[in-house]
Amino acid sequence: MFISFEGIDGCGKSSQAQMLADALRAEGRDVVLTREPGGSVGAEEIRRLLVEGAGERWSPETECLLFTAARRDHLERRILPALKQGQVVVTDRFADSTRIYQGVARGDLRELVDRLHDLMIMTEPDRTFVIDIDPATALARGKARGGTEDRFESLGLDFQEKLATGFRALAREYPKRVRLIDGSGNIADVAARVRAAL
Numbered sequence: 600m601f602i603s604f605e606g607i608d609g610c611g612k613s614s615q616a617q618m619l620a621d622a623l624r625a626e627g628r629d630v631v632l633t634r635e636p637g638g639s640v641g642a643e644e645i646r647r648l649l650v651e652g653a654g655e656r657w658s659p660e661t662e663c664l665l666f667t668a669a670r671r672d673h674l675e676r677r678i679l680p681a682l683k684q685g686q687v688v689v690t691d692r693f694a695d696s697t698r699i700y701q702g703v704a705r706g707d708l709r710e711l712v713d714r715l716h717d718l719m720i721m722t723e724p725d726r727t728f729v730i731d732i733d734p735a736t737a738l739a740r741g742k743a744r745g746g747t748e749d750r751f752e753s754l755g756l757d758f759q760e761k762l763a764t765g766f767r768a769l770a771r772e773y774p775k776r777v778r779l780i781d782g783s784g785n786i787a788d789v790a791a792r793v794r795a796a797l
């Protein structure tokens with residue numbers, strides 16, 4: 600089983616990925632918890648190029664290539680071997696992030712994103728949970744967290760609103776795979792919704 604969490608910055612998906620991995624492990628399942636961009640040695644190196652620095656450091660087209668390169672390495676080195684061994688893979692972000700961040704919010708590049716995906720990734724999760732939350736709340740949570748990985752958050756509230764609309768549309772585009780989860784309430788409330796949906 601391959602499960603991804605998606606949503607805007609600060610929506611709570613890392614917390615939910617961790618909660619689900621803990622719950623599945625407590626039931627005796629062998630779980631690999633991972634994230635993008637990153638999740639393998641090479642992809643973590645590419646991550647630094649992507650999440651640090653000025654908002655306009657890369658063009659949307661170059662971002663597509665870097666995220667796809669990172670994903671390909673993560674897939675080859677970590678995700679596919681784990682699935683082959685029968686492990687459950689839970690990832691904090693996967694290809695839907697590129698569909699929405701680069702394909703919709705950063706530029707009108709969905710067709711390019713789809714072509715790169717079909718060439719290089721060719722894999723979808725079995726289930727995807729989009730944590731749906733008001734962008735102002737999410738941005739405040741992300742800012743409170745601090746750190747230097749704020750390149751996309753630095754693009755502002757309008758950008759986060761475009762993303763939130765994009766992720767809701769994604770749930771309509773892939774009704775079988777993608778479930779929209781209400782991200783309001785505390786971490787345990789949201790985790791219970793994820794569990795019920797799974």
Ligand SMILES: Nc1ncnc2c1ncn2[C@@H]1O[C@H](COP(=O)(O)OP(=O)(O)O)[C@@H](O)[C@H]1O
Nearest residue numbers: 608609610611612613614615740744784785786
């Ligand atoms: N349901 C929630 N209510 C309040 N705070 C939350 C909730 N979920 C996550 N947080 C906090 O908000 C911040 C961002 O959460 P995180 O899970 O890292 O989100 P993301 O991975 O989507 O950026 C963290 O400090 C986290 O502890």
Ligand SMILES: Cc1cn([C@H]2C[C@H](O)[C@@H](COP(=O)(O)OP(=O)(O)O)O2)c(=O)[nH]c1=O
Nearest residue numbers: 607608609635636650666692696697700751
């Ligand atoms: C995987 C991926 C992430 N991103 C962006 C989303 C995030 O702003 C940033 C880093 O992801 P992440 O570490 O999940 O950040 P956050 O916890 O703030 O949500 O990279 C893309 O733009 N495209 C992608 O394909």
